[in-house]
Amino acid sequence: MKKNLMLLLSSLAAVLLALECGWRSYYFAKNHFHGGKAAFELYAVGESTVRGFGDISFADAVAETFKNSFGPGGLSYRNMGRTGYTSYPHWMSLRAEMAFRRRGTPGALILYTGHNEAIDRELPGKFRSFWLRHCERLLDHSYFLSDMLYRLRRKGLLRVDGSYLWYELNLRRIIETARDSGLTPILSTLAVNYSGVEPSFDMRDESSLNEHLRRGLELEARSFSSAARYYLELSGEDKDTKALWFFCAARCYERSGDYAAARENYREAVNWDKRVTYRRANCLQNDL
Known part of the structure; x- marks a missing residue:
């Protein structure tokens, strides 16, 4: 046996x-x-911001600016941006492109990704944390196994993790792949519109929500500070609508001139945004 x-x-x-x-x-x-x-x-990896809208993207503009700055041989540029994709497919695409690249030619990688991540604020359990920190990195040493794992995830046969650890892991993978291939990674902070976009949320009780909004508007007509406190009280009652109440409180603080409190609550609104209708990275991602 x-x-x-x-x-x-x-x-x-x-x-x-x-x-x-x-x-x-x-x-x-x-x-x-x-x-x-x-x-x-020069390579560019990321989502629609990298891929560009219309004729050009910011990465294309960088390449166009420096295309005549390298003398004989010039600049070779490839935009690998993919609209709607998360950091994990971006890493797999870059890895396939960089595998066994000759390091004699200097180069750089522009990286801008994070708005499409469906990140769960809850921390992963012990098993998931162990898998992400150790098992995933072990599988990275095998081209065959990591490619097969990616194909299974693309077909929905295996779950893709949705934690901050997963996002951080894939950022590290992209940066390490670039460095190992002789490229200098250029990581861009994710631009986020805090105050100009209302957050999305799960609306389970429309009548209750409308009543809270009506009460809030009545308070705003008398005192922005009182309305802000009311909205913050609501933010502690239901995590599904937290983003909305933080946003309403931030708007009140902004109108009352308390810009520090407004900034803090706008950040919280972005961090709790469900990303149902408008995808944008949150502050915790940029803090990585």
Whole structure:
């Protein structure tokens, strides 16, 4: 029995090793003998902001500005932006592009991603934390296993994590992949409109919500400070509508001239935003 088990495990290991060798050979043939003619290589990875709206994006503008700054060979530029995608597919695309890249050509990577993440504010449990911190990083060493895991997740057969640890992990993956490939990563802070966009939320009791809003407007007509305190009291009652009440309180503080309190509550509104109708990164992501 023990001998058969050892034989089975050895056979499985041999198959995985053969697949890994084949996978690496494919990436080596695909990337190692291509490129290298430019004096400098610039890559851009991220979501729709990177991909651009219409004819140009900010990454395209950077490439256009510096295209004649590198002498013979010039600048090679590739925009790898993908509209609506999260950081995990961005990392997989970059990894496939950078695998076995020749490091002789200097280059840089522009990274801007985070608005499309469906982040759960709850901290992951012990098992999920252990998996993200250790098992995922272990699988990163295998091109075959990490590619298969990605395909299973794309087909919905495996759940994609939604915690801050997952977002942070993929940011680290992108940055480390760039550095390991000889690129200088340029990580951009995510621009967020705090005060100009009302947050989205889950509305389960419309009549109760309307009553709270009516009462709040009555208080605003008399005193913005009183209305702000009322909205903050409501923010502690239901986490599904927290973002709305923080936003209303921030608006009252702004109108009363208390800009420090307004800024704090606008930040909370963004942090609790359900991202149902308008996707935007929150302050906790930028704090990473």
